[in-house]
Amino acid sequence: MSSNAPSTQLAQLSQAKVAGGWHQQYQHPASTTACNMRFAIFLPPNASAANKVPVLYWLSGLTCSDENFMQKAGAFKMAAQLGMAIVAPDTSPRGDEVPDAPDGAYDLGLGAGFYLNATQAPWQRHYQMYDYIVHELPPLIEAHFPVTTQRAISGHSMGGHGALTIALKNPQRYTSVSAFSPICHPSNCPWGQKAFSHYLGEDKASWLEYDAAELLKANKTELSILVDQGDADNFLAEQLNPQSLVDAAAVSGSALTLRMQPGYDHSYFFISSFIDEHLAFHAKYLA
Numbered sequence: 001m002s003s004n005a006p007s008t009q010l011a012q013l014s015q016a017k018v019a020g021g022w023h024q025q026y027q028h029p030a031s032t033t034a035c036n037m038r039f040a041i042f043l044p045p046n047a048s049a050a051n052k053v054p055v056l057y058w059l060s061g062l063t064c065s066d067e068n069f070m071q072k073a074g075a076f077k078m079a080a081q082l083g084m085a086i087v088a089p090d091t092s093p094r095g096d097e098v099p100d101a102p103d104g105a106y107d108l109g110l111g112a113g114f115y116l117n118a119t120q121a122p123w124q125r126h127y128q129m130y131d132y133i134v135h136e137l138p139p140l141i142e143a144h145f146p147v148t149t150q151r152a153i154s155g156h157s158m159g160g161h162g163a164l165t166i167a168l169k170n171p172q173r174y175t176s177v178s179a180f181s182p183i184c185h186p187s188n189c190p191w192g193q194k195a196f197s198h199y200l201g202e203d204k205a206s207w208l209e210y211d212a213a214e215l216l217k218a219n220k221t222e223l224s225i226l227v228d229q230g231d232a233d234n235f236l237a238e239q240l241n242p243q244s245l246v247d248a249a250a251v252s253g254s255a256l257t258l259r260m261q262p263g264y265d266h267s268y269f270f271i272s273s274f275i276d277e278h279l280a281f282h283a284k285y286l287a
């Protein structure tokens, strides 16, 4: 694991006022991923040095950057009302020196970091997204912005997998976890098998620590988990398998709320329809 020391080289890339608060983008050199990383932050209007606010970390899905959630989810008004900051990191390391899928595939390499620590060449130098999200980004955010150390975590698809696995592995670091359309059992679906075999190698035992269904089956969690899934999602049967999460929660006796939402697909139209409910869910635990 790399140093947790907050970087002092935080470069602001943009700022826009929204819902009475601020949307800002930053870039910083990250020691975990050995490259410059970008993130976006929403600061609600009530955030100040004298009134620090809790943070929801949002992990996006395949092909996304820090921008998709901020531009499409429509989360700002509710986050402003609840007094909650939102941090949206990028989905992979970036830069000329960072390896990508040889065929430019969207589901491996750039935009597809899967929130794990790669152990295999050529990925292992930069693809350390687990350490970045868990160990490097929060201290940086907490050192530079008017936020508390209270954290919630949520995400979509690959980011739902990231949110669930990170929260299940670090229950002391997060007060609650939610996900939209998460990849629930990556060891057992094409997206997960492709990514894990490249990043982690063929030893499937090493895959289990990044598999939400396996983690939830093996350990009862005290965290509250909310999952929304559209039943018209093209990826539902082949890639997402929410039933695996339901079965796992039953085995370990963990509390899971899975809501199948009729007619919704995999897009940010779905996320924007229910994001307010996820923010309110997290606010109950962050209070």
Ligand SMILES: N[C@@H](CCC(=O)N[C@@H](CS)C(=O)NCC(=O)O)C(=O)O
Binding pocket: 060, 061, 062, 063, 064, 068, 072, 106, 156, 157, 158, 266, 267, 268
């Ligand atoms: N591009 C892929 C699908 C990728 C995809 O659906 N990405 C989701 C996350 S898994 C997303 O959020 N895309 C960006 C967006 O909608 O803004 C395909 O065509 O099969």
